[in-house]
Amino acid sequence: MAKELPKTYDPQSFEDRLYKFWNDNGCFKPCGDKTKPTYTIVIPPPNITGQLHMGHALDNTLQDILIRWKRMSGYDTLWVPGTDHASIATEAKIVAAMREEGLTKEDLGREKFLERAWDWKEKYGGRIVSQLKKMGSSCDWSHERFTLDEGCSNAVREVFVRLYNKGLIYRGERIINWCPHCRTSISNAEVNYETQKSHFWHIRYPLVGGEGYLEVATTRPETLLGDTAIAVNPADERYKDLIGKYCVLPLVGRRIPIVGDEHAQLDKGTGCVKITPAHDPNDFLVGKRQHLPMEVCLTEDAKITDNYPKYAGMDRYEARKAILKDLEEGGYLVSIEDLDHEVGTCYRCGTTIEPMISLQWFVKMVPLAEPAIAAVKEGKTRFVPERFDKNYYRWMENTQDWCISRQLWWGHRIPAFYCDACGETVVTKDSSAVCPKCGKPMRQDPDTLDTWFSSALWPFSTLGWPEKTDDLKRYFPTNTLVTGYDIITFWVSRMIFSSLEYMGEVPFDTVLIHGLVRDAQGRKMSKSLGNGIDPLEIIDKYGADALRFALATGNSPGNDMRFSDEKIEAARNFINKIWNAARFVLMNLDIEEVALPAADKLELEDRFILSRFNTVISDVTAALERYELGVALSKLYDFIWDVFCDWYIELVKPRLFAKGTESNLVAQNVIAWVLSSAMKLLHPFCPFVTEEIWQTLPHTGLSIMISDWPKASDALSFPVEEAQMSRIIDVITAIRVRRAEMNVQPARKTHLFVSGDPAVFNEKATPFFVRLAFASAVDYPAAHEDDTAVRIVTDSATVLIPLADLIDRDKEIARLTKEKDAAQNEITRLSAKLNNAGFLAKAPAAVVDAERAKLAAAQAKLDNIESSLAKL
């Protein structure tokens, strides 16, 4: 006797148990079978700063769907999990937590601070891992990695040293983006721009030794303190003669030269630009070209330096006010103009960044970007959807050198050592370096690396690189990277150029891009709006399968999606539907094992469902191969609910209830086989419920997770019977429609007279009409004589229902006449198409044949209608 399922679907009762079952049985590990092809995914490592949010839930659902599908499809699969130390984000959180205790980093010192950071990692890194498990993620936890673990750190040092020796990493004074709040440099990619209302202030700079002055416009009057020149365009007739002369810097009194430089544009403003080389990226370049001094006037926390006593210690905005006031009083301020200004802000804390001249480490990008662009152009790595390659090219082609040093403690320490005695610099993996020149101990650079520097190595550092490990040989390059479009520049592009540089090949063949998960109103989920939906709460309430279903359905690659109660409820309802269908099947099952019966034992509805299922296998598999996971899922949804539950189960019920017959055994086997196989197709999307059902059904093998993915086959294809069954279904539907229109109570059963193709419409169809079309009895006359009955006409049959009391003859005639007109219009339309020489000549034969078949069907229907009308 078959097992049973509990009456209500309660995901809480089995999800955790099944996850443990899989884990205990090693189902997540690669099978290691060398005869199988490999399929590898590396997880985008979640930051240890927080907990799982909807973006992670989506990202990991998609990855798990792919890896589970490939695992069942005969691949040796590896999904490498892990977490990211997220240097600036984590450090900011720890510093904030310390502030609660009244502590600063400096109070603690580097060692103690790092101890705290590691404690943080244990706590929050562990939490996010358990949350990933809750989602059902089938990662191989024995491969779990952390971007700051020993292996990744070794990879980071190796890369740094190699790039340095190759001249691709250098240290230099450049203008960098400085965050005065985080007190560190950040890369260009970490700067967000936002529009702020501001002003152009027009200021006069008096000429030295003359009466006149030059007028400049600026959005940043406080940087005037750092001005070291005024630039005019050398071709500008207005100022040509002033080049080489001097201005007096207002308020400061310093003499600054007037230089000729292309940076100054003739048609912009007054044509004169103040040059602040230490605090503006463009001015920095002008300063280099013109050999100007770099005058620093702002400190690391964006206050005025002690060089300017009047303003020293003032915050940059305070100083702006004070300086403007003094300019006005001194008669230097000419005018004020309103302006919308794009201002760079720190992507972590939102503070307005301050461009500053600073000594930092950089990666030279152009030599790395070129092969990375070529690799994608050559199709070695493919973006899905394809359009995202434009983002990638755009960024890669315009990339500037990457500032990688950070004035933070939580991260990979830069493996550069300085000799204070002789000034030597050594870059080495050896942490106890002594100066090769003078033998004195060396001081390691205090800074750490941009967190993305280690993320860039993730696809191979996690597999053991720089060691030549077996994992690396077998599982690299990986196959699919699944990530959001917001991270293409930060991460995807850097992995590609890194992998090309060190591994000599691309890190993955496909990048599957997904969008953002938004709230029901389409807003971005954010802490400040308080509109975030916690995936864990959703799992508690609806189960992980429902969450996964809701995330995988109804969206296509690269597009944002909305998450709503409506959606999660629809998902839960579907799973509940499956649960109950499985329950029903099990209630009627007394076979010990499931085997697909020989074809000659199969009845019409069996062949119909198998044939439809065969199509679903192909459709779902094809959609997955195209990364259209939402399409694959909707095909399954339609099949399971509309075809399997609503039709097949209903059609086969009489046989399932008639125990002790061969037909009953055939029905049991078919229904169980289709259910079991459908669970396999659904398993990647809803792993828990499909496993629970599969294990309850008679089965062989340990887990559905490692069962074989169904294969479409000619043995399952019965096009003739599929079409025949469809005709019966059409007639049943037509009867229901007529009865509903006429408000016939369901309790009122009637005799049916069905005439049509005797191969289809014969006594074998009677149970279907009895159960599904309110029939008390069915006859299959060759022709209809009763002119007092309701007439229903399809293209394959005519049905008479003796409901004389409900008939209005005139209305019947009117209705049939209307249908006749419709059929005639259809015939006219199709005939016109089939008489079009262009169509016949150019359309594919299959299309033409299909149109001819339609015409024949329409003609048959018209004939049926006409003969019915003749009877009235």
Next chain:
RNA sequence: GGGGGCGUAGCUCAGUUGGUUAGAGCGUAUGCUUGACAUGCAUAAGGUCAUUGGUUCGACCCCAACCGUCCCCACCA
């Protein structure tokens, strides 16, 4: 200033190389305790596929323009 997405039923969205009379979920209406499921069953209403042209035997789909909307990139003093 560049680049890209989106615009399809009241709402949220699908629509697989161009090939009937464009689909789903939710919502709405009507009727149902039908031997699993009311988290259900049956039936229905609801769309000039933003607009205008073009290509084609044939366009929701390809091309151009335009309107609306969202996003990304960018050093505009």
